Structures are given as C-alpha cells and as structure tokens.
Amino acid sequence: MSLRSGLLYALFTALVSSSDGLLSPRGTNCSRNSYDFVDPLIGTLNGGHVFAGATLPFGMAKAVADVTSDNQGGYASNGSPVTGFSHMHDSGTGGASSLANFPIFPYPGCSNDSINGCIFPKTTRAVNVVEGSVSARPGYFAISLESGVKAEMTVSNHTALYQFTFFGNATGNATVNGPLSPLFIVDLTDLPDSRSNGTASVDPDTGRMTGTATFNPSFGHGTYTLHYCADFQGNAIRDTGVFINNRGGSDPKNITVQPDVNNPPLPAGTYTWFKEIENGGHIMARVGVSFISSEKACHNAETEIPDFSFADTLATAESAWKDKLSVISIETTDNCDTELQTIFWSGVYRTMISPQDYTGENPLWESDEPYYDSYYCIWDSFRSIHPFLTLVDPYSQTLMIRSLIDIYRHEGWLPDCRMSLCKGYTQGGSNADIVLVDAFLKNITQDIDWQTGYQALIKDAEVEPQVWDLEGRGGLRSWKNLGYIPADDFDPYGNGLFTRSISRTVEYAYNDFCIAEMAETLGNQEDYEKYLGRSGNWINLYNPDQTSDINGTATGFTGFLQPKYLNGTFGFQNPIFCSPLLSFDQCYLNSNGHETYEGSCWLYTFFAPHDMATLITTLGGPDTFVSRLDYLHESGLLYVGDEQAFLTVYQYHYAGRPGKSAERIHYYIPSQFNTTTAGIPGNDDSGAMGSFVALSMMGIFPNPGQDVYFITPPFFPSISITNPATGKTATIKNINFDITYKNIYVQSATLNGKNYTKNYLTHSFFLEGGTLELTLGPHESTTWGTGEANVPPSVSTK
Numbered sequence: 001m002s003l004r005s006g007l008l009y010a011l012f013t014a015l016v017s018s019s020d021g022l023l024s025p026r027g028t029n030c031s032r033n034s035y036d037f038v039d040p041l042i043g044t045l046n047g048g049h050v051f052a053g054a055t056l057p058f059g060m061a062k063a064v065a066d067v068t069s070d071n072q073g074g075y076a077s078n079g080s081p082v083t084g085f086s087h088m089h090d091s092g093t094g095g096a097s098s099l100a101n102f103p104i105f106p107y108p109g110c111s112n113d114s115i116n117g118c119i120f121p122k123t124t125r126a127v128n129v130v131e132g133s134v135s136a137r138p139g140y141f142a143i144s145l146e147s148g149v150k151a152e153m154t155v156s157n158h159t160a161l162y163q164f165t166f167f168g169n170a171t172g173n174a175t176v177n178g179p180l181s182p183l184f185i186v187d188l189t190d191l192p193d194s195r196s197n198g199t200a201s202v203d204p205d206t207g208r209m210t211g212t213a214t215f216n217p218s219f220g221h222g223t224y225t226l227h228y229c230a231d232f233q234g235n236a237i238r239d240t241g242v243f244i245n246n247r248g249g250s251d252p253k254n255i256t257v258q259p260d261v262n263n264p265p266l267p268a269g270t271y272t273w274f275k276e277i278e279n280g281g282h283i284m285a286r287v288g289v290s291f292i293s294s295e296k297a298c299h300n301a302e303t304e305i306p307d308f309s310f311a312d313t314l315a316t317a318e319s320a321w322k323d324k325l326s327v328i329s330i331e332t333t334d335n336c337d338t339e340l341q342t343i344f345w346s347g348v349y350r351t352m353i354s355p356q357d358y359t360g361e362n363p364l365w366e367s368d369e370p371y372y373d374s375y376y377c378i379w380d381s382f383r384s385i386h387p388f389l390t391l392v393d394p395y396s397q398t399l400m401i402r403s404l405i406d407i408y409r410h411e412g413w414l415p416d417c418r419m420s421l422c423k424g425y426t427q428g429g430s431n432a433d434i435v436l437v438d439a440f441l442k443n444i445t446q447d448i449d450w451q452t453g454y455q456a457l458i459k460d461a462e463v464e465p466q467v468w469d470l471e472g473r474g475g476l477r478s479w480k481n482l483g484y485i486p487a488d489d490f491d492p493y494g495n496g497l498f499t500r501s502i503s504r505t506v507e508y509a510y511n512d513f514c515i516a517e518m519a520e521t522l523g524n525q526e527d528y529e530k531y532l533g534r535s536g537n538w539i540n541l542y543n544p545d546q547t548s549d550i551n552g553t554a555t556g557f558t559g560f561l562q563p564k565y566l567n568g569t570f571g572f573q574n575p576i577f578c579s580p581l582l583s584f585d586q587c588y589l590n591s592n593g594h595e596t597y598e599g600s601c602w603l604y605t606f607f608a609p610h611d612m613a614t615l616i617t618t619l620g621g622p623d624t625f626v627s628r629l630d631y632l633h634e635s636g637l638l639y640v641g642d643e644q645a646f647l648t649v650y651q652y653h654y655a656g657r658p659g660k661s662a663e664r665i666h667y668y669i670p671s672q673f674n675t676t677t678a679g680i681p682g683n684d685d686s687g688a689m690g691s692f693v694a695l696s697m698m699g700i701f702p703n704p705g706q707d708v709y710f711i712t713p714p715f716f717p718s719i720s721i722t723n724p725a726t727g728k729t730a731t732i733k734n735i736n737f738d739i740t741y742k743n744i745y746v747q748s749a750t751l752n753g754k755n756y757t758k759n760y761l762t763h764s765f766f767l768e769g770g771t772l773e774l775t776l777g778p779h780e781s782t783t784w785g786t787g788e789a790n791v792p793p794s795v796s797t798k
C-alpha cells in the first residue's frame with residue numbers, strides 16, 4: 001500500500017468506537033464496535049488458561065463449562081469433555097486449577113428413567129462437546145453437549161444464570177432411553193478436588209438447592225468456605241434428593257460430608273428432578289454465590305436476577321462491557337483489518353476480568369473499604385495490568401489500591417498474590433510496592449489513605465515476616481547489611497523458599513526505588529536517601545568477568561548477574577540456564593529452583609528499570625547494549641510468554657533507539673499474539689498478556705512504578721483515551737500511517753502543536769488530554785528521541 005498523507009488518509013477511515021460506527025466510504029462493513037471484536041476464546045488452548053465464560057467487569061460470578069483437561073480457566077478449546085457448569089473462576093493462571101465450586105450438571109434424563117441410571121461421579125459423567133457449538137462474547141457463553149443439552153449462560157455480579165435447552169436426540173454416553181425428564185445435580189466439589197467438608201440440602205417444594213463447603217486456594221495457603229443457592233424455573237418438579245458416590249435417593253433431603261480416606265473426595269450433593277419436558281424445552285438455573293452464607297447467596301441471586309430474565313441480565317452485562325471499552329477509541333483503515341482489532345480489543349477485555357470485586361463478601365474482617373480478591377499474582381500484574389487500569393479505569397484501580405491497603409491493615413502485610421480469601425505465594429519481591437507507587441505517581445485519585453499505604457511499603461522494606469513465602473521479603477538482614485541476597489544466605493529470622501537470590505535481589509532493589517520515589521514526593525528526605533541507596537544494590541551481583549556461551553560457542557558478551565555468597569565471592573549459574581535454550585523448567589517456585597525465577601541470568605541482567613543509564617554504561621555503552629538486547633530477542637534466549645520479557649521490548653528507548661523498540665513489538669505482534677485459541681504465548685495471568693498487547697498496540701507501554709510511557713507508533717491510524725476521572729481526551733495520531741507497517745519509525749513529533757523530541761510521555765498527557773502527532777517513515781530516525789535529553793530518566797542521571 002502506498003504512503004498517504006494524514007489528511008487524505010482520514011477520508012478513507014472509519015471511526016470505530018463503542019458507539020455504533022459507520023459504514024466506511026467504500027461500503028465495506030467496518031462498523032462493528034469494540035465489543036463485537038472481543039473474542040473471549042483467544043488463549044483457551046496451549047496453556048493460555050483464559051477464562052472464556054460469562055462475567056461482568058471484575059465480577060465475582062464467572063460462569064462457564066468446566067472440562068477435564070488443561071482446565072485452569074474452566075473451559076479449554078481442546079475437545080475434552082464437560083464435567084459441569086460452575087460459577088466462579090480465575091483467568092489465565094498457571095499452576096493448579098482454581099475455584100469452579102459447586103458445578104451443576106444437567107442430565108436430559110436418567111437411563112431407564114431411574115435415579116441410578118444417572119451417573120454421578122464427575123470422572124464418569126463427563127460428556128463430549130458438540131463440535132463447533134461453542135460461542136462466546138463478553139457476558140455470554142454457549143456450548144452444546146452430546147447428551148442433547150444446549151447450555152447458555154450470563155451473569156450478574158454474584159449470580160450465574162443458565163438457560164438449558166433439552167433435545168431428545170442425544171448421542172454419546174448420556175443417551176436417554178426413556179422420557180426427557182431433566183435432572184440437575186449440584187456437586188460439592190471444585191476443579192482441584194480440594195473439598196474438605198461440605199453440606200447440601202434441597203427443598204422438596206421448590207427444588208432450591210443450597211449448601212456450603214470448604215476448599216483450598218489454588219496457589220496459596222489455608223482454606224476458604226463458600227456458599228451457594230441454586231433455583232430453577234421452567235418445569236414442574238418430579239422429585240428431589242441427595243447423592244453420594246454413585247448412588248442417589250429421594251430421602252433424606254440433605255447431606256453432610258467430612259474428610260475421609262477418599263481421594264479425590266467423594267462425589268456428593270443434592271438433585272432436583274423435573275417432570276417430562278417437550279423436545280426443545282428450556283429449564284433456567286440461577287445460582288447465587290457468597291462467602292458469607294447460603295442465605296446471602298440466595299439474597300444475591302434474588303436481588304440481582306429476580307425474574308430469571310436471560311435477556312435482561314445479558315443486556316446489562318453487555319452494556320457494562322461496552323461502557324468499560326468506550327474509554328478507548330481507535331481509528332481504523334478502510335480495509336477493516338479485523339485481525340488486529342480482535343487482538344487489541346480482546347486484550348483490553350481480558351484485563352478487566354480480574355481482580356474480582358468481593359466487596360460485601362469478605363467474612364474475614366469488618367470494613368467499609370472495598371475488598372478485591374484474585375490478585376493472581378502481583379508479580380505478573382504490576383508490569384502492565386495495573387498501569388493499564390490506571391489509564392483506562394482509574395475508578396476500579398482506586399478501589400483495588402484501597403483494598404490492598406485494607407488487606408495490609410487487617411492482615412499486617414500487602415499481598416504479593418492472593419486468591420479465594422487466602423494468602424498466595426510470593427514469587428520475588430514485594431511487588432505491591434510498585435503497584436501502589438505507580439498509582440500514586442499518576443494521581444489516580446486523592447481518595448486513598450496514602451499514609452497507611454506508605455507504612456505498608458516501609459514494613460515490606462524493613463520487617464521480615466515469619467513466613468516470607470506468603471508476604472514481604474526474606475533475607476532482609478543480608479539485604480540491609482550486605483546489599484544483596486547471598487546464594488548461601490543464613491537467615492534464621494524467618495522461613496521461606498531459599499532460592500532465587502539473583503531475581504530477589506534485583507526485585508528488592510526496584511521495590512526500594514519505588515519507595516524512594518514516594519518518600520521524595522512526601523518530602524521524607526531521610527527515607528528517600530535510604531531507599532535510593534538500597535535501590536543501587538542490583539549492581540552488587542554483577543560479575544564483570546562472567547562470559548556466556550551456547551553449546552561451546554561464545555555469545556560475545558561479557559558481564560552478567562551471578563550468584564554471590566555470604567563471603568563476597570561469586571558463584572556460578574550458566575547465564576543461559578533457565579532460558580528456553582537450557583532447562584527452562586528448572587527455575588520454578590519449588591525447592592529445586594535456582595538463583596533466578598522463571599528466567600535466566602541473561603534476562604535478569606537487564607532488570608534495572610530505574611537506572612538504565614548505569615546499566616548501559618556497565619554493559620559497555622549504548623551500541624553494545626543494543627546489540628546485547630538484539631541478541632536476547634533474536635537468539636531464542638527470551639520467552640515473551642513470561643512477564644519479565646515485557647520491559648526488554650522497550651529498553652532500546654534508553655539507548656536512544658526508540659525505533660528498535662517499534663521493530664521488536666511488530667515482531668511479537670501478531671506472530672506471538674494472535675486471534676487463534678492458542679494465540680497467547682504463555683498463561684494470560686489475569687490479563688497480563690492482554691494488557692501488554694493493548695498498551696503496546698496503543699504505543700504507550702509504561703515502565704511500571706515510574707511516570708514514564710515509551711512512545712512507539714500505535715498500530716492504528718490513531719487512538720484516543722478519554723480519562724474517566726478528568727473527562728479529558730488524549731489522542732495519538734500517526735501521520736504517514738501504513739497498514740503494511742513499513743512506516744513504523746517516528747521521524748518527528750508534535751505535542752499539542754509544538755515539537756516534541758522526548759521518546760516518552762508522562763501521565764499528565766492522559767490527565768490533561770491533548771494530541772500527540774507522530775510523523776512516521778520507513779527508516780529509523782537518527783534524530784528523533786535520541787540523545788540524553790530525550791530518553792526516559794534514570795536515577796543516576798537525574
């Protein structure tokens with residue numbers, strides 16, 4: 001496609017935003033709005049673990065079909081059979097499956113029309129999915145089972161609403177050889193099979209099923225207790241009862257289970273059986289959930305979806321999503337590149353699934369503050385999710401920050417990971433520090449108790465918790481006295497996983513830098529100097545003599561972070577170890593882990609987000625730095641499916657080479673982030689990958705924890721964000737935009753009409769609004785964004 005001027009170009013574009021769009025001048029239908037582009041099925045194959053079902057933005061109820069394999073998000077597009085429909089999930093997590101408590105399972109009828117003709121255990125009741133039957137959009141999910149059941153679902157905040165349609169011509173294991181007399185069970189189970197005890201009952205008059213059970217969190221410590229309340233509508237009740245193991249009966253009407261020798265725990269629960277229904281008939285199921293009581297679960301359901309109206313509930317969910325998406329608008333080309341728009345809007349969408357709003361549902365403490373949960377995990381989310389929310393949904397981000405501070409008030413520590421009311425595991429530093437400071441620097445609101453927030457940061461930096469796997473930091477004595485975490489640390493002041501000495505060191509250094517930034521703004525000079533001093537500790541693990549080769553061939557780069565002992569001498573970890581080229585899986589969170597977490601020394605050597613100027617000098621100057629960064633991206637050493645990779649895409653900016661950052665991001669999108677069900681390179685991690693893509697395609701990836709956004713050309717002719725707090729609109733326009741992406745290099749820029757030579761923005765642009773115009777060309781500019789004055793700040797050159 002030939003180059004076109006911005007003015008001419010505008011004639012050929014159609015504005016696509018949340019409002020109903022227009023037909024483009026050439027009559028192509030580009031009028032789908034942002035909502036229509038969201039594909040919740042992206043990332044439901046090959047470990048993306050994305051939750052594909054129905055949810056409100058940050059909602060607690062998340063309804064989807066649960067399958068038997070790779071089911072961390074409930075449903076996966078891998079053809080494995082369905083064990084039930086459940087009402088709460090997490091999205092994109094690694095490790096064990098989460099939640100999915102109290103699945104309901106519909107039988108079109110029981111064999112021989114007898115109760116024990118229905119198969120209760122989930123291992124054997126699973127039914128295959130009708131191929132091609134899955135359909136998903138924000139707030140809605142549908143799937144058909146070979147047993148002759150079509151299931152459609154939508155949600156309110158704490159309630160799932162299902163419409164089941166029954167067909168008599170079922171095939172497969174659940175073939176009905178009797179009348180179409182649907183039976184529903186609620187099983188006292190969850191996806192990880194973690195139930196310890198539980199109780200369930202059914203009301204014989206109404207068919208209402210209620211109950212309670214205690215489960216384990218999927219990546220944390222302790223237990224949680226959840227309650228449900230399921231009601232049905234659509235047909236007369238034939239019978240009710242309970243089941244346990246593989247037998248059911250209509251007497252009694254309640255059942256209790258306590259821990260025993262069975263593993264997995266025994267199938268157990270209640271059923272409601274309906275009279276014969278016509279072929280194609282519906283039964284509605286409404287399931288409320290609550291962490292408080294089953295009465296509260298019923299109350300949630302009755303108040304949120306009083307009339308079982310699927311259409312109304314879905315319409316409310318759709319409009320909630322359209323509202324959230326309306327903050328961003330993009331101008332698109334007349335050739336309707338739906339692939340890129342789908343990648344973009346789906347990424348935006350996935351960032352608003354979690355954390356989940358459990359306000360009013362927290363049984364752990366009394367508080368008027370909001371309570372959000374499923375920070376899963378902050379090690380992943382500080383890098384792009386929270387900065388993205390600060391930009392497009394400062395209201396929710398504010399509630400999340402308040403909730404983090406309230407968790408500190410009541411639990412004594414900020415979480416590094418938290419799910420299902422339980423403490424989750426810490427992966428590196430105390431990275432909630434970064435989340436708080438990022439929001440603080442960006443003035444999201446004054447409605448936050450920053451004094452208490454600051455106290456929480458200082459506690460992370462100063463006080464070692466007894467179990468530092470669950471909060472805070474380990475090795476603080478060494479950190480303060482030696483300035484690094486020794487590989488052979490002696491730390492009798494607490495206990496935790498004694499691994500990751502290198503990655504913990506660089507993360508603690510950056511955590512301390514963020515604390516210093518806040519101290520400075522608060523005018524606390526003493527703290528400022530103290531934490532600024534500690535923020536330089538990353539360099540203590542830099543071994544200038546360490547070389548790196550791959551299979552005996554030198555990479556040509558010298559100087560890497562290396563493990564260091566208490567006695568001050570360096571140890572050795574092959575710099576490529578735990579990269580995709582060598583034993584990637586040897587650096588997970590277990591006692592066999594090594595000195596870096598989910599990445600190599602090669603990767604962690606780049607982690608000095610606050611002092612890139614010193615890092616560049618240390619590694620041999622800008623040219624060597626750029627070739628080392630190139631090598632990282634081009635040699636196979638980097639796995640972009642893990643969040644530490646994000647910053648490395650943009651670190652060229654610090655060497656005055658913003659064009660190289662643009663090249664990199666165009667390499668990764670769409671080759672690694674695309675519209676297929678396998679279109680995410682790693683776990684989505686609650687939208688970490690989604691927000692990486694969204695921010696990158698908008699051309700404003702942040703350095704989280706600092707007031708810095710790296711400028712790269714947006715992937716669309718222009719993008720706008722209307723700040724929901726200030727109502728001001730910030731627009732970034734590409735001049736000479738070219739859909740084949742030859743022109744990805746900024747030649748010059750103007751901000752509100754004035755020349756702008758810095759290669760980064762600050763948040764004031766988004767608070768105050770304005771227009772940034774980028775003039776693009778096909779070759780890297782030798783002038784724009786280069787030179788010390790135009791690169792983002794480093795603490796050593798401030």
Ligand SMILES: *[C@@H]1O[C@H](CO)[C@@H](O)[C@H](O)[C@H]1NC(C)=O
Nearest residue numbers: 023028029030031032033036
């Ligand atoms: C354009 O596409 C949207 C979504 O697919 C559809 O709702 C709309 O009716 C279409 N408009 C025209 C004019 O074809």
Ligand SMILES: *[C@@H]1O[C@H](CO)[C@@H](O)[C@H](O)[C@H]1NC(C)=O
Nearest residue numbers: 110111112113114116117118
């Ligand atoms: C159904 O009834 C038939 C005939 O009595 C019997 O052979 C079969 O085993 C029964 N099936 C079940 C699942 O009970």
Ligand SMILES: *[C@@H]1O[C@H](CO)[C@@H](O)[C@H](O)[C@H]1NC(C)=O
Nearest residue numbers: 081123124125126127128173
């Ligand atoms: C259906 O039943 C067969 C035979 O019992 C079993 O091997 C198969 O796994 C079942 N299919 C599903 C989806 O459960």
Ligand SMILES: *[C@@H]1O[C@H](CO)[C@@H](O)[C@H](O)[C@H]1NC(C)=O
Nearest residue numbers: 056156157316317320357359
């Ligand atoms: C869901 O909860 C949020 C946060 O409390 C609220 O703003 C929203 O209106 C609720 N949505 C519905 C559909 O009730």
Ligand SMILES: *[C@@H]1O[C@H](CO)[C@@H](O)[C@H](O)[C@H]1NC(C)=O
Nearest residue numbers: 148167168169170171279280
């Ligand atoms: C099953 O019934 C539905 C609805 O009557 C019909 O659309 C479908 O084609 C039938 N499937 C088979 C395999 O007969």
Ligand SMILES: *[C@@H]1O[C@H](CO)[C@@H](O)[C@H](O)[C@H]1NC(C)=O
Nearest residue numbers: 196197198199214223225258
């Ligand atoms: C279930 O287990 C939890 C956690 O162990 C315990 O607090 C609760 O009392 C138990 N409930 C019943 C009914 O046994």
Ligand SMILES: *[C@@H]1O[C@H](CO)[C@@H](O)[C@H](O)[C@H]1NC(C)=O
Nearest residue numbers: 199200201252253254255256
């Ligand atoms: C179960 O029902 C029996 C009889 O109605 C009642 O005595 C008992 O308290 C109930 N148990 C539970 C756990 O609801």
Ligand SMILES: *[C@@H]1O[C@H](CO)[C@@H](O)[C@H](O)[C@H]1NC(C)=O
Nearest residue numbers: 550551552580581582635636
């Ligand atoms: C190193 O050599 C081994 C054995 O020949 C080979 O399997 C491996 O792929 C090589 N690794 C790299 C990164 O070249």
Ligand SMILES: *[C@@H]1O[C@H](CO)[C@@H](O)[C@H](O)[C@H]1NC(C)=O
Nearest residue numbers: 488565566567568569570571
């Ligand atoms: C320092 O400690 C390490 C690990 O215990 C040991 O291998 C090394 O020999 C020690 N070096 C010196 C100089 O004592």
Ligand SMILES: *[C@@H]1O[C@H](CO)[C@@H](O)[C@H](O)[C@H]1NC(C)=O
Nearest residue numbers: 671672673674678679680681
């Ligand atoms: C889509 O993304 C996945 C995950 O990164 C990647 O494996 C796959 O090759 C990509 N597919 C295409 C067609 O680019």
Ligand SMILES: *[C@@H]1O[C@H](CO)[C@@H](O)[C@H](O)[C@H]1NC(C)=O
Nearest residue numbers: 747748749750754755756775
């Ligand atoms: C602004 O930039 C343009 C083109 O890059 C240049 O011609 C002009 O002199 C600059 N204006 C100022 C005031 O620097």
Ligand SMILES: *[C@@H]1O[C@H](CO)[C@@H](O)[C@H](O)[C@H]1NC(C)=O
Nearest residue numbers: 441442443763764765767768
């Ligand atoms: C952020 O808040 C501080 C303190 O209230 C104020 O000085 C500063 O100007 C604000 N920055 C922006 C960009 O609004």
